[in-house]
Amino acid sequence: DTEVTQTPKHLVMGMTNKKSLKCEQHMGHRAMYWYKQKAKKPPELMFVYSYEKLSINESVPSRFSPECPNSSLLNLHLHALQPEDSALYLCASSQDWGNSYNEQFFGPGTRLTVL
């Protein structure tokens, strides 16, 4: 399996809801990433996990809470979001963290709409 999968594909939630985005890879990669992509903009890095430990948090608001339960899974827990958080959320993985040559493999994304 050489793909990063993400569920759900689409999510609509209210500002008081709690929801989670899920990402999975079975390529044996030890680095996983969350990006946010607004329409017609490049991906913006949110979090990096390396060997299941949080390595980078790009000053993301606490209403976004990442979790890496094991080396294949990455979750993003959402709570009390704002309408401006509506975006495409991309997950990516790479062989490891700390090697700048590594290609990142991206998932198809979850399109999130916050009402």
Next chain:
Amino acid sequence: AQRVTQPEKLLSVFKGAPVELKCNYSYSGSPELFWYVQYSRQRLQLLLRHISRESIKGFTADLNKGETSFHLKKPFAQEEDSAMYYCALNPRGSGTYKYIFGTGTRLKVLA
């Protein structure tokens, strides 16, 4: 500051014409540079990276450290090349190992 600049938001060319997508970077160290492509309704995927010096789908890109550029070129554009192209910098030696993406160029190849 580390930065990637793609000056063209949109580039339209006719099928069979040469294509050059511009990418300039700002980084004082030794960069690792990549081109990623996003076709309509598909995921973002690697097109090529400078370290490999390879040609993918007829595209090539040469790192020019003097001009701090990594332009993407193809001699004869095809309609299936229409997509969003992002240049990305991974600042080797900075200790951060995270991609800095340019703002992207949408390539439209006209029949």
